[in-house]
Amino acid sequence: MINKIIGYLNRPYPYYYGRWHKILLILATVALLSFLFSYFFEPFEVNRTEHKLDYFWICLLHALLPVGIAFVYFLVLDKTQGDTIKWTLGKEALHLSILLVLIGIGSFLIRDVIYDKPDNWSVRYFREEIKNTFLVGMLLLAVLLPLNLERLFKKYQTGARQLNVNxxxxxxxxxxxxxxxxxxxxxxxxxxxxxxxxxxxxxxxxxxxxxxxxxxxxxxxxxxxxxxxxxxxxxxxxxxxxxxxxxxxxxxxxxxxxxxxxxxxxxxxxxxxxxxxxxxxxxxxxxxxx
CATH class of the missing domain: 2.40.50.1020 (LytTr DNA-binding domain)
Structure with missing residues (x-):
């Protein structure tokens, strides 16, 4: 079972982080959707008496923070990455997991800007911000990464077979x-x-x-x-x-x-x-x- 998991994680996966126009477009789209969803649907419990800022600006800050962190992380990753041919599903999952942790830390660091609470810097909130960000993000990645892998694999396998025949x-x-x-x-x-x-x-x-x-x-x-x-x-x-x-x-x-x-x-x-x-x-x- 473990060998099958390792083999699956070692499957080749596309390296997306060298195409900055697409990365910026994706990040901007994610930020916009995140802002609209948070502002209009209020998915989390909102106690406005604790807010230092208007809820509009809080939603905007929470939407833009991950984009800024992701942009810097992907920039460093692309500058330090060697042979992209060796990029795998496991490497993709690892780096996105690290990114989720960094976003969680960033969300913790801006708590004092947003909330008027004496325990903003507590260990409890530090763990909570990282845990919530990581769990929600990994839930999406656990679904999207395998689906994208299988979609692309079938697409290019089919194209390759047709080339060999035609x-x-x-x-x-x-x-x-x-x-x-x-x-x-x-x-x-x-x-x-x-x-x-x-x-x-x-x-x-x-x-x-x-x-x-x-x-x-x-x-x-x-x-x-x-x-x-x-x-x-x-x-x-x-x-x-x-x-x-x-x-x-x-x-x-x-x-x-x-x-x-x-x-x-x-x-x-x-x-x-x-x-x-x-x-x-x-x-x-x-x-x-x-």
């Missing part, structure tokens, strides 16, 4: 190009028909290609952007992810998970991701004729 197989003409690196003496020649994919590796790029039945790789001082620009004349070259550039003609099979697609190449154990924002474009390139 793909028009193509033969890539051999064409050798010289790849220019930041160090001229390290320039090298690459046969496009053998090229599989390139992967960002720190300040370098790791290039993978086939030689017979073997997969070769080479680490070069070059950015992925520079490599893409040097191969831009080839319609089968596609940037599937911010860290990967692929040769679509050499993709053997496509599978899917909640993060998007995973691409397999012949004789290669490493699978290459296609990010969700690239799916539609990849579908067109992958199924088109030369």
């Amino acid at each position: 793909r028009l197989r193509r033969a890539t003409n051999e064409r050798v190009v010289t790849i220019e690196t930041s160090v001229p003496s390290e320039n090298f020649r690459l046969n496009i028909s053998d090229f599989l994919f390139a992967k960002v590796y720190g300040n370098y790029v790791e290039i993978y290609w086939k030689e017979g039945n073997e997969v070769m790789k080479k680490l070069v001082r070059l950015s992925l952007k520079d490599l893409r620009e040097q191969l831009t004349t080839f319609g089968s070259i596609f940037q599937s992810h911010r860290s990967f550039l692929i040769q679509t003609d050499n993709v053997k099979a496509v599978s899917g998970n909640a993060q998007g697609y995973l691409l397999s190449f012949e004789d290669c154990t490493l699978k290459v991701p296609v990010s969700r924002s690239k799916i539609a474009e990849f579908n067109t390139v992958f199924t088109s004729n030369k």
Whole structure:
């Protein structure tokens, strides 16, 4: 049972925190809904004699506080996060749980601004604010995260199956190009028909290609952007992810998970991701004729 839970938490999950326009839109929507719900429905017991502020401003403060805390937390998370491909359901749940605790602490710290009570700084209220915020938030997360995981998994698995069935197989003409690196003496020649994919590796790029039945790789001082620009004349070259550039003609099979697609190449154990924002474009390139 424990192994099944661990396995479930280790399933790939989308990393949302690099798209700030969407994050800000979501946070603003949550704040607005939270304010309207609290102000018009008064879901919690309200003793206005204890209030230092008008109830309108209290509702607004409670709606904006989580947004501010979440914005700072997501900003720090995005700046410190490494490989987002390894983001899982467990990591998502962990960070959102930490965020709920921080929001609970923030709600406790503003009690003295809102309520005229001598025991605002008591341990009882400290525990109460954290417990209430955490329990309500986790109840929602326990429902929404698995539902979103299964929705995306089914969506991309279905799309991957259709691609494998409908793909028009193509033969890539051999064409050798010289790849220019930041160090001229390290320039090298690459046969496009053998090229599989390139992967960002720190300040370098790791290039993978086939030689017979073997997969070769080479680490070069070059950015992925520079490599893409040097191969831009080839319609089968596609940037599937911010860290990967692929040769679509050499993709053997496509599978899917909640993060998007995973691409397999012949004789290669490493699978290459296609990010969700690239799916539609990849579908067109992958199924088109030369």
